[in-house]
Amino acid sequence: MSYLVVGISHRSADITVLERVALDPDAATKLALAVQHTPAVSESAVLATCNRTEVYANVDRFHAGMDEVTAILSDITGVPLIDLAEHLYVHFEEGAVAHLFQVAVGLDSMVVGESQILGQVKESLRVGQDLETIGTELNALFQHALRVGKRARAETGIDSAGRSVVSAGLEAVGGFEGRRALIVGAGSMASLAAQTLINGGARSVTIANRNYDRAVALAERIGGTAIQLAQVPDALADADLVVSCTGARGVVLTAEMIRNASDGRAFGVLDVALPRDVAPEAARIPGVTLVTLADLAGTAGGSEDDIEDVRRIVHEETGAFEATRRAASVAPTVVALRAMASELVDAELARLERRLPGLDDAQRHEVARTIRRVVDKVLHNPTVRVKELAADPGGPTYANALRELFALDQATVDAVTTPKARGGEHT
Numbered sequence: 001m002s003y004l005v006v007g008i009s010h011r012s013a014d015i016t017v018l019e020r021v022a023l024d025p026d027a028a029t030k031l032a033l034a035v036q037h038t039p040a041v042s043e044s045a046v047l048a049t050c051n052r053t054e055v056y057a058n059v060d061r062f063h064a065g066m067d068e069v070t071a072i073l074s075d076i077t078g079v080p081l082i083d084l085a086e087h088l089y090v091h092f093e094e095g096a097v098a099h100l101f102q103v104a105v106g107l108d109s110m111v112v113g114e115s116q117i118l119g120q121v122k123e124s125l126r127v128g129q130d131l132e133t134i135g136t137e138l139n140a141l142f143q144h145a146l147r148v149g150k151r152a153r154a155e156t157g158i159d160s161a162g163r164s165v166v167s168a169g170l171e172a173v174g175g176f177e178g179r180r181a182l183i184v185g186a187g188s189m190a191s192l193a194a195q196t197l198i199n200g201g202a203r204s205v206t207i208a209n210r211n212y213d214r215a216v217a218l219a220e221r222i223g224g225t226a227i228q229l230a231q232v233p234d235a236l237a238d239a240d241l242v243v244s245c246t247g248a249r250g251v252v253l254t255a256e257m258i259r260n261a262s263d264g265r266a267f268g269v270l271d272v273a274l275p276r277d278v279a280p281e282a283a284r285i286p287g288v289t290l291v292t293l294a295d296l297a298g299t300a301g302g303s304e305d306d307i308e309d310v311r312r313i314v315h316e317e318t319g320a321f322e323a324t325r326r327a328a329s330v331a332p333t334v335v336a337l338r339a340m341a342s343e344l345v346d347a348e349l350a351r352l353e354r355r356l357p358g359l360d361d362a363q364r365h366e367v368a369r370t371i372r373r374v375v376d377k378v379l380h381n382p383t384v385r386v387k388e389l390a391a392d393p394g395g396p397t398y399a400n401a402l403r404e405l406f407a408l409d410q411a412t413v414d415a416v417t418t419p420k421a422r423g424g425e426h427t
Contacts, residue, residue: 001042001058001059001060001137002058002059002060002062002092002093003056003057003058003059003091003092003093003096003097003137003138003141004056004057004058004059004062004065004066004069004090004091004092004096005054005055005056005057005089005090005091005092005095005096005099005100006054006055006057006066006069006070006073006088006089006090007047007052007053007054007055007088007089008021008052008053008054008084008087008088008089009051009052009053009054009089009108010051010052010110010293010294010297011089011108012087012088012089013087014294015274015276015292015293015294017087018051018052018053018274018293019274019275019276020077020078020079020275021053021073021077021079021084022048022053022274022275023046023048023053023076023077024247025127027048027076027077028046028048028127029046029127029131030076031046031055031072031073031076032044032045032046032055032127032128032131032133033131033133034072034075034076035055035057035068035069035072035133036057036131036133038065038068038069038072039064039068040059040060040061040064040065040068041057041058041059041065041068041069042058042059042060042135042137043057043058043128043133043134043135043137043138044056044057044058044128044133044134044138045057045124045125045127045128045133045134045138045142046124046127046128047103047120047121047124048124049117049120050110050165050189050272050273050274050293051109051110051165051274051293051297052103052108053073053077054103055069055073056096056100056138056141056142057069057138058135058137058138062092066090070084070085070088073088094318094322097141097318097321097322098314098315098318100121100141100142100145101144101145101148101149101314101317101318101321102314103117103121103145104117104118104121104145104146104148104149104152105148105149105152105153105158105310105313105314106118106149106152106158106159106310107307107310107311107314109165110165110293110296110297111164111165111168111296112158112307113158113159113306113307113310114159114164114165114168115153115159115164116164116165116192117149118146118149118150118153121142121145121146121149122146124142125139125142125143125146128142141321144317144321147317148313148314148317151313151317152310152313152314155309155313156306156309156310156313157306158306158307158309158310164192164196165189165272165293165296166189166192166193166196166243166270166272167196168296169243169270169272169291169295169296170193170196170197170200170241170243170270172270172289172291172295172296173241173268173269173270173289173291174266174268174289176196176197176200176201176202176241176268177200177201177202178201178202178203179202179203179239179240179241179268180202180203180204180206180238180239180240180241181197181202181203181204181205181206181239181241181242181243182205182206182208182232182235182236182238182239182241182242182243183197183205183206183207183208183242183243183244183245184208184209184229184232184242184243184244184245184246184252184253184277185208185209185243185244185245185246185247185273185277186207186209186211186214186215186217186218187245187246187247189245189272189273190207190209190218190243190245191218191221193243193245193270193272194207194218194221194222194224195222197243198222198223198224202241204224204225205219205222205223205224205225206219206224206225206226206227206235206238206239207219207224207225207226207227208226208227208228208229208231208232208235209226209229209246210229210246210248212226212228212229215227215228232253232257233257233260233261236253236257236258236260236261236262237260237261237263239261240265240266240267240268241267241268241269241270242258242267242268242269242270243270243272244269244270244271244272244273244277244278245271245272245273245277246273246277247273248273248275248277249275250275251276251277251278251279252273252277252278253269253271253277253278253279253282254279254282255279255281255282255284255285258278258279258282258285258288259282259285259288262285262287262288264286264287265287266287266289267285267287267288267289268288268289268291269282269288269289269290269291270291271290271291271292271293272292272293274293276292276293278290278292327387330386330387330398330399330402331387333386333399333402333403333408334383334386334387334402336403336408337379337383337402337406337408338379338383340406340408341375341379344375345368345371345372345375348371349364349367349368349371352367382402385398386398386399386402
């Protein structure tokens with residue numbers, strides 16, 4: 001089985017395309033389940049953020065896996081495959097490993113080094129484990145990615161500024177200290193925005209959400225005020241900064257609403273929703289500064305030296321992960337070889353018993369121990385060396401040679417391989 005990534009992000013498509021393929025949690029779940037149930041795929045996970053939609057899969061065939069994943073992605077998002085294909089990227093095997101590690105450390109983020117992505121990777125792992133679409137292989141990959149992300153943050157200053165899409169956006173609209181903020185939405189992005197505003201000295205923070213109870217819960221957590229979504233037009237007039245981050249399909253804040261509320265004064269609008277919440281025409285209103293996800297692409301956190309250090313860490317960790325995988329790949333061959341040897345020894349001992357029925361128990365035990373000791377010594381060096389050599393890039397060829405030399409067919413190897421359990425340890 002091999003790792004496959006099919007995705008679309010701010011690096012391959014503009015915001016108008018990204019918002020067409022944006023997934024809410026229910027759609028992401030549907031995608032992961034649909035992919036995992038296709039013939040070429042054994043495991044799947046979906047990483048859906050404000051600037052990417054990616055499917056990670058464990059496949060037995062590259063082309064069949066890619067075709068199945070892209071077809072399902074097109075079906076669930078409703079975007080015709082002909083329109084989707086030109087924006088998709090595909091990574092396979094070591095390239096897929098390196099890509100997830102780059103994502104986890106923040107190198108592939110809209111705001112390079114942003115602090116939120118590691119939690120999003122962890123959440124994708126948790127959801128996949130709960131859905132049982134993630135098994136042994138993807139669990140190992142995602143667990144390692146989380147360790148790489150933590151290592152990058154511990155050893156470099158890639159996230160020293162603690163930047164996120166939200167904090168970068170708030171800076172872009174002119175800062176927030178002393179301002180009266182209105183947040184439309186109550187999800188994870190809204191929570192991050194609320195905490196950033198409170199910690200940064202905003203004068204007041206008001207939370208509006210379609211689900212009023214969630215707005216109340218967030219407002220109580222940060223010491224703000226909760227309102228009904230229908231009260232947003234009036235609340236806009238009392239604010240000078242609005243952050244919109246709902247999961248709605250369609251415009252939530254119209255240009256007319258913002259024009260009436262701003263009335264020519266300085267008014268900051270940060271739209272970090274996908275699809276967009278704010279009508280683009282709002283940017284042309286006098287006094288209004290509208291910042292969207294498209295405006296934040298390429299914003300960097302950390303220095304160039306930090307970024308280079310993180311690239312080095314990703315390269316090292318990718319190599320280490322692949323070496324471990326190669327070494328593990330020879331284990332079934334080694335187990336099959338030793339199982340075959342054990343069967344031969346048992347057969348020979350049975351034959352000896354028939355030819356020399358007069359042996360007593362002590363003699364039979366000594367003969368059996370001697371034969372097994374000889375077989376173990378003969379197999380020791382080949383099996384130890386094949387494990388050592390397997391860590392090298394060409395390592396799997398040694399396992400193939402071992403199978404050929406001892407006439408082990410693949411069915412024999414598969415028969416002694418422990419079935420891969422679903423799920424895995426939560427991080």
